[in-house]
Amino acid sequence: MENTLESVLQHENWARKQSGPLYAQLRDHIADAIRTGVIGAGDSLPSEREIAELSGVSRITVRKAFKELVRDGLVIQKQGSGTSVTPVVERVQQSLSILSSFTEDMARRGKHVHSELLERGLYPATLPEIMTLSLPPDSMVARISRLRIADGVPLAIERASLSPAFLPDPQNVGQSLYAHLDKYGCRPSRALQRISAINLGADDAELLDVNEGVAGLNIERISYLPNGETVEFTRSIYRGDAYDFLAELHIQPASDSR
Amino acid sequence: MENTLESVLQHENWARKQSGPLYAQLRDHIADAIRTGVIGAGDSLPSEREIAELSGVSRITVRKAFKELVRDGLVIQKQGSGTSVTPVVERVQQSLSILSSFTEDMARRGKHVHSELLERGLYPATLPEIMTLSLPPDSMVARISRLRIADGVPLAIERASLSPAFLPDPQNVGQSLYAHLDKYGCRPSRALQRISAINLGADDAELLDVNEGVAGLNIERISYLPNGETVEFTRSIYRGDAYDFLAELHIQPASDSR
DNA sequence: GAGTGGTCTAGACCACTCG
DNA sequence: GAGTGGTCTAGACCACTCG
Numbered sequence: 001m002e003n004t005l006e007s008v009l010q011h012e013n014w015a016r017k018q019s020g021p022l023y024a025q026l027r028d029h030i031a032d033a034i035r036t037g038v039i040g041a042g043d044s045l046p047s048e049r050e051i052a053e054l055s056g057v058s059r060i061t062v063r064k065a066f067k068e069l070v071r072d073g074l075v076i077q078k079q080g081s082g083t084s085v086t087p088v089v090e091r092v093q094q095s096l097s098i099l100s101s102f103t104e105d106m107a108r109r110g111k112h113v114h115s116e117l118l119e120r121g122l123y124p125a126t127l128p129e130i131m132t133l134s135l136p137p138d139s140m141v142a143r144i145s146r147l148r149i150a151d152g153v154p155l156a157i158e159r160a161s162l163s164p165a166f167l168p169d170p171q172n173v174g175q176s177l178y179a180h181l182d183k184y185g186c187r188p189s190r191a192l193q194r195i196s197a198i199n200l201g202a203d204d205a206e207l208l209d210v211n212e213g214v215a216g217l218n219i220e221r222i223s224y225l226p227n228g229e230t231v232e233f234t235r236s237i238y239r240g241d242a243y244d245f246l247a248e249l250h251i252q253p254a255s256d257s258r
Numbered sequence: 259m260e261n262t263l264e265s266v267l268q269h270e271n272w273a274r275k276q277s278g279p280l281y282a283q284l285r286d287h288i289a290d291a292i293r294t295g296v297i298g299a300g301d302s303l304p305s306e307r308e309i310a311e312l313s314g315v316s317r318i319t320v321r322k323a324f325k326e327l328v329r330d331g332l333v334i335q336k337q338g339s340g341t342s343v344t345p346v347v348e349r350v351q352q353s354l355s356i357l358s359s360f361t362e363d364m365a366r367r368g369k370h371v372h373s374e375l376l377e378r379g380l381y382p383a384t385l386p387e388i389m390t391l392s393l394p395p396d397s398m399v400a401r402i403s404r405l406r407i408a409d410g411v412p413l414a415i416e417r418a419s420l421s422p423a424f425l426p427d428p429q430n431v432g433q434s435l436y437a438h439l440d441k442y443g444c445r446p447s448r449a450l451q452r453i454s455a456i457n458l459g460a461d462d463a464e465l466l467d468v469n470e471g472v473a474g475l476n477i478e479r480i481s482y483l484p485n486g487e488t489v490e491f492t493r494s495i496y497r498g499d500a501y502d503f504l505a506e507l508h509i510q511p512a513s514d515s516r
Numbered sequence: 517g518a519g520t521g522g523t524c525t526a527g528a529c530c531a532c533t534c535g
Numbered sequence: 536g537a538g539t540g541g542t543c544t545a546g547a548c549c550a551c552t553c554g
Contacts, residue, residue, distance in 0.1 A: 519553090520551080520552075520553100522548105523548085523549075523550095524546105524547080524549100525545105525546085525547080525548105526545100527545100528543080529543085530540105530541075530543100531539100531540090531542095532538100532540080532541090533537105533539075533540100534537095534538090
């Protein structure tokens with residue numbers, strides 16, 4: 001009857017059956033239990049001390065196994081409230097050739113989105129902002145930083161900087177920055193993005209509700225008006241487990257292909 | 259005179275000056291020393307036991323600090339040979355709108371590239387390969403897996419699968435798969451890529467000469483001939499610290515933008 | 517207040533590297 | 536063989552969560 005967690009963790013049911021370090025055997029054993037559904041998404045795991053006792057290893061060994069499960073995003077640990085299996089997140093596919101608005105994009109998929117405001121207002125511009133946005137020295141810059149949430153799941157942190165010429169009133173931006181820019185006729189028509197992979201730091205990981213060190217996508221975007229003026233410089237961090245970016249590539253011009 | 263590592267690690271020079279856990283203070287202190295150049299790229303650090311003694315904390319606390327420096331890619335640890343500062347890698351910028359060959363791309367930048375062959379030959383096709391490449395059931399598939407190395411630095415693992423119709427002789431492929439396909443007039447003209455972020459597993463991390471768990475880019479590419487036939491299905495893993503992908507975005511058609 | 521994960525210690529032995 | 540990081544233990548106290 002009890003083909004549950006407890007029996008799975010019984011020492012005699014796993015230890016020394018494989019080779020390699022104890023913590024790796026325990027880690028793989030728990031990972032299998034998660035993947036095969038013996039433990040479901042969102043379920044709580046026994047405490048480190050309980051597992052240590054059940055499985056006959058020291059608590060530090062259990063912690064070491066957990067640490068790697070945490071790093072790989074299989075479980076989530078919270079001080080004071082225990083360890084549980086990471087809830088599954090539906091991956092969002094986003095095009096890398098069509099410039100779209102997060103809010104409009106998600107609405108089209110029938111998802112309920114909202115943003116948590118992290119920062120909004122006019123600030124003294126930093127040097128990168130001055131250079132990227134072609135601002136005069138000692139200029140102010142409009143900044144909007146938001147945590148993007150779809151159906152209750154935080155997906156991305158967006159930190160946008162704009163020239164005050166295009167956004168004199170950051171306080172009035174609602175859910176969608178692009179919709180706001182539309183009103184003033186300065187919605188960008190073209191953008192360049194730079195994409196790289198990073199391990200999330202403690203602060204960003206907490207905002208995105210994932211474990212520190214989990215892989216994320218770091219995207220810097222510079223958006224332009226049809227006349228070539230720079231509108232927006234945005235640094236975003238996306239959850240690696242929640243996003244697939246799609247790009248369509250074409251062969252380079254024949255003259256160049258030697 | 260000795261404003262070196264040893265003095266930096268002296269217990270009285272850092273401990274308890276900040277708040278927070280000991281290991282975090284030590285970690286930040288070493289990270290600062292690396293960033294400010296007190297310890298240079300490639301330099302060896304003292305052993306865990308030496309640091310423990312110098313700084314007056316237990317070895318486990320030193321290990322915990324090191325573990326996070328390793329995770330963030332600042333240092334590299336090798337059993338039996340010690341801990342050293344990660345050598346700096348020049349980032350490669352690669353377009354996400356132009357389909358180019360790794361070999362040709364790097365040659366254009368004056369880099370010396372070579373590949374280490376991981377797997378090459380004809381194998382029974384897996385289900386995903388059959389579906390993606392439109393192969394008949396129980397078909398064979400040509401596979402080439404290579405570790406891409408530029409100027410001695412491993413940059414990416416590429417695992418390509420092709421229909422034997424396009425690549426009957428995988429054994430004859432040289433440095434460049436695309437150059438080989440050119441000869442038979444079946445070089446792809448268009449491709450779709452899916453990009454996501456992952457934490458590198460132990461095997462891939464070892465091939466790429468980085469630490470396990472470091473963030474990498476996972477890219478799946480499907481390439482097409484001008485007539486629409488699928489040529490190639492490639493799963494690649496790129497080092498997150500070595501690649502920036504560039505994408506140019508355009509506004510979506512007006513009819514769609516409501 | 518009971519229970520959880522987070523930090524820290526002292527000490528031990530193992531696996532690997534390198535001269 | 537000496538030195539390195541890797542694993543493991545038993546035990547302690549702290550910070551946080553939750554009923």
